[in-house]
Amino acid sequence: MSEARSRSEAPSGLVQAALARWQWILVGVLLVAACYAPFQLVPFRVFQLTMVLVYAIALLGLNLLVGHGGQISLGHGAFFAVGAYGAATMMFHWELPYPVTLPLAAVLAFVIGLALGVPATRLRGLYLALVTLAIAIFLVPLLKRFESVTGGSMGLTLAKPRPPAWTGLAEDQWLYFLALVVALAAFVVTSSLLRSRVGRALHSVRDNETAAEVMGVRLAFYKRLAFAWSAMFAGAAGCVYTWVIGFVSPDSFTVNLSITMLAGIVVGGLGSMWGPLLGGLFVMFVPSLSQDINKAAPGVIFGLLIIGVMYVAPTGLAGLAGRAAHSFDKTLRKG
Structure with missing residues (x-):
């Protein structure tokens, strides 16, 4: 019986090893393509890819909170706005160099x-969702209230970071590579965090709070920490957003942004490292695609697209690869 069990488990181990190897190959190919893309695309497409990276950084934090921490937030756009306005204020009023604004905005959001x-x-579940939704709702009038700092309804216009002469890059290419470097750093930090004691604690809280507490996990501490880490990544993304757009206004950070981000990470794949990147593509391109399909009712098209994706991939787009690997594993077991 033990020999039969070892034979049945062998294909699974081989599949896991093959998947890990192919995943690293895919990461390498994507990095090469990411470095090559801005030199082949027109400036508008480069800008779109830059915004995908910005949203992916923010969704990394939301995935940490929702996908790995098991909590829910409808106010992630508020932390995104904190980072954006924090960086804008430091650049506009204090005239700080733009690289300095990134860690400061991230710490402020944290x-x-x-x-x-x-x-x-x-709180948990719907009650927690309502509280975070309230944060996103009162943020916009709050930003308009302090006009001397935030610029009120008119917002703040800023100079975009210019590429150093030695790089030979155009402005859109320089901004793209800035976003790419921050995104790579955010992915590395998140991956390291999830492999640490903090990541194991978050997973235990998500899976079973009672069991986690019995094992000595401090529920309150790790729940607050998940919110703080999530906000930090959103703040960093908001800072990069300010660099890329060169303008911030309250109307850019409405409740719709928070809802779209939550939809993006769910569609991308909760609890997956690929989910934030796929969610960033969703947040960037699907709303504009909905607008192009039907200018009269883009929200209807947007909702139908979400329903369609979730019907095809109920665990998100990142889950499709997992389902394919599982099917392949079952095929090998039968063979």
Whole structure:
């Protein structure tokens, strides 16, 4: 019986090893393509890819909170706005160099996320979703209120980072590579975090809070920490957004942004490292595609596209590869 069991488990191990090897190959190919793309595409397409990277950074944080932490947030766009306005204020009023604004905006969002994560220690499910939704709702009028700092309804216009002369890059290419470097750093940090004790604690809280507490996991601490880390990545993304757009206004950070981000990470694939990147593509291109299909009712098209994707891939787009690997594994077992 043990020999039969070892034979049945062998294909699974081979599949896992092959998948890991092909995943690294895919990462290498994507990195080469990402470095090659801005030299072959027109500036508008380069801008679109840059925004995909910006949204992917933000969705990394949301995936950490929802996919790995098992909590829910409808206010992620608010932390995105904190990073954007934090960077804009530092550049516009304090005239700080733009590289300095990235860590400061990330730390600012982290601290605010840590403070606003208090409800996460007491609430869950729909109640927590309503609290985070309230944060996103009152943010816009709050930004318009402090006109001397935020520019009010008119927003703030900023100079975009210019490429150093030695690079020989155009402005759109330079901004793209800035976003690419930040995105790569964010993916590396997230991957390391999930492999650490913090990641294991988050997974235990997500899977079974009672069992996690019995094992000594501090539920309140790790729930607040998940909110803080999630906010930090959103703040970093908001900072890069400010660099790329060169303009911030309250109307860019409405509740729709938070809802679209949540839809993006669900469609991309919760709990998957590929989910934020696929979700970034979704957030960037699907709303504009909906507008092109039907200018009268883009929201209807947007909703139908989400339903269609979730019907085909209920675990998200990243889950399609997992399902294919599972089917392949079953085929090998039968053979």
